[in-house]
Amino acid sequence: MPPFTSDALVLRTFKLGETSKVVVLLTRDHGKLRAVARGARGPRSRYQSSLETLSEVRVGLYGRQGADLLRVGECELLRSAFPMAGRGPDAAAALSYFAELLDAFAQEAQTEDAVYRLAVAVTRAGEDGGACTPLARYLEAWLLRLHGLYPSIDRCARCDGALPGGRLVYHSLAHGFICDGCSPASGPILSEVTRQGLRRLFKEAPATFVADAPPALESLEAFHRALIERHLERELRSLRVFRELSREVTG
Amino acid sequence: MQDYPAPLAALVDELRRLPGIGQKTAQRLAFHLMKAPEAEVQRLAQALSGFRAALRLCTVCNAVAEGELCACCTDPGRSDRTLCVVEEPLNLVVVERTRDFKGRYHVLHGALSPLSGIGPDELRIDGLLERVRAGGVEEVILATSPTVEGEATAVYLARLLKPLGPKVTRIAMGLPVGSDLDWADEVTLAKALEGRREY
Ligand SMILES: [Zn+2]
Ligand SMILES: [Zn+2]
Numbered sequence: 001m002p003p004f005t006s007d008a009l010v011l012r013t014f015k016l017g018e019t020s021k022v023v024v025l026l027t028r029d030h031g032k033l034r035a036v037a038r039g040a041r042g043p044r045s046r047y048q049s050s051l052e053t054l055s056e057v058r059v060g061l062y063g064r065q066g067a068d069l070l071r072v073g074e075c076e077l078l079r080s081a082f083p084m085a086g087r088g089p090d091a092a093a094a095l096s097y098f099a100e101l102l103d104a105f106a107q108e109a110q111t112e113d114a115v116y117r118l119a120v121a122v123t124r125a126g127e128d129g130g131a132c133t134p135l136a137r138y139l140e141a142w143l144l145r146l147h148g149l150y151p152s153i154d155r156c157a158r159c160d161g162a163l164p165g166g167r168l169v170y171h172s173l174a175h176g177f178i179c180d181g182c183s184p185a186s187g188p189i190l191s192e193v194t195r196q197g198l199r200r201l202f203k204e205a206p207a208t209f210v211a212d213a214p215p216a217l218e219s220l221e222a223f224h225r226a227l228i229e230r231h232l233e234r235e236l237r238s239l240r241v242f243r244e245l246s247r248e249v250t251g
Numbered sequence: 252m253q254d255y256p257a258p259l260a261a262l263v264d265e266l267r268r269l270p271g272i273g274q275k276t277a278q279r280l281a282f283h284l285m286k287a288p289e290a291e292v293q294r295l296a297q298a299l300s301g302f303r304a305a306l307r308l309c310t311v312c313n314a315v316a317e318g319e320l321c322a323c324c325t326d327p328g329r330s331d332r333t334l335c336v337v338e339e340p341l342n343l344v345v346v347e348r349t350r351d352f353k354g355r356y357h358v359l360h361g362a363l364s365p366l367s368g369i370g371p372d373e374l375r376i377d378g379l380l381e382r383v384r385a386g387g388v389e390e391v392i393l394a395t396s397p398t399v400e401g402e403a404t405a406v407y408l409a410r411l412l413k414p415l416g417p418k419v420t421r422i423a424m425g426l427p428v429g430s431d432l433d434w435a436d437e438v439t440l441a442k443a444l445e446g447r448r449e450y
Contacts, residue, residue, distance in 0.1 A: 012366065015270070015271075017271050017273065018271045043427060044427055044429070044430060046434070048435065048436045048438070048439045049436055049438035049439050050436060052398060052399050052438075053399045077436045077437060077438065080436075080437065080438040081399075082399060082402070082438045083438070083441075085399040085402040085403050085406075086402050086406060087406075088406055088407075088410075089363060089403050089404075089406055089407035089410075092363070092399055092400070092402060092403030092406070093363070093365045093403065095399060096364070096365035096366045096399070097365060099366070100365075100366055237365070237366060237367065237368045238365030238366050238368075239365075240365075240368065240370065241363070241364075241365035241368065241369065241370040242365055244370050244371070245363075245365075245370065245371070245407070248371075
């Protein structure tokens with residue numbers, strides 16, 4: 001691969017050797033990539049704060065054809081999520097959770113422009129002070145939807161008829177919400193208020209959505225978790241700590 | 252690895268597990284040990300097998316200690332009024348090297364790290380709160396790393412500690428000595444400005 005430059009979000013870093021890091025990047029142009037940042041943990045690292053979680057960077061990448069690890073060259077910090085960590089432990093844990101979610105859904109070297117734009121918009125909304133819990137529900141819902149995993153909130157998953165107004169009844173074998181004629185369903189049930197909240201979620205930008213977050217989003221937490229875990233076939237490690245710290249902060 | 256005799260392969264395998272050591276370094280170390288004088292290898296083997304049994308964690312500050320208490324906790328020349336909170340025992344050694352700090356320490360044994368599943372319950376926070384509640388501590392210095400995780404840990408601790416009365420401070424983050432101001436990124440510079448002091 002010839003050297004190239006791309007905008008990217010830093011999803012994660014691992015220590016490598018005594019002074020380097022392996023960086024997992026969500027790039028705008030090449031999807032998820034792994035690269036070595038030499039000397040990134042050294043006393044005079046030229047990367048400074050740019051490789052912290054969810055930093056938005058413009059990065060130069062080099063590597064041989066077929067190498068699974070590229071090399072990070074210059075790395076310009078476009079926008080840092082670091083100040084968000086100082087806002088509180090819940091916000092810092094949200095950063096980790098958002099990064100883990102994006103990492104889990106992104107495929108190596110597969111460009112997903114919509115996912116990249118979603119990731120940047122959600123991160124920026126968080127940096128600008130947006131409430132973390134509704135922002136998490138927003139990111140989960142959109143990631144699921146962009147990967148074709150969010151059930152329709154308008155059509156029955158069994159008979160494809162229009163769903164009646166009011167609450168949403170989920171049927172796990174049908175992988176979706178079903179109408180009265182197709183019940184009984186296994187659940188869970190999402191209230192009408194939650195359904196209206198979902199409608200707003202899929203219409204609005206993240207900053208607008210969390211600025212005036214709709215009520216009754218709590219039931220989405222377990223619902224999304226079940227959808228995510230069924231898709232990934234594992235649970236996300238950071239979710240437990242994020243939930244604990246959010247509860248501790250909001251009381 | 253089948254190219255090596257089994258004992259050598261086993262040694263390389265164990266060495267590779269150590270942080271910062273890859274396959275090549277492990278091989279180099281193993282071959283070095285093979286050529287080294289027998290006495291030298293014996294000393295290393297003894298140090299390895301003995302050190303775990305001889306060491307434990309200080310019951311007050313969780314630093315590495317030879318007995319019940321560590322050297323810092325038993326030093327009568329140090330002040331109980333200031334506590335410096337660090338993530339790892341090694342961090343304590345590094346702060347000590349400055350010879351500038353004459354208070355006592357508290358070692359958390361980690362930082363809040365959601366990605367590694369490390370929440371508040373996995374850190375040694377209760378002991379810290381107990382020490383502050385017992386009275387006499389006037390300042391707690393949060394010397395966690397200048398990373399997202401270190402920052403999260405610091406804001407978390409600050410919220411718990413402040414209501415207990417002491418002044419809570421965070422070590423300054425910013426420009427490394429000897430670096431060039433022109434190359435500092437916005438976060439590093441913002442932190443340096445935030446941590447400025449008066450002459
Ligand atoms: Zn139906
Ligand atoms: Zn001690």
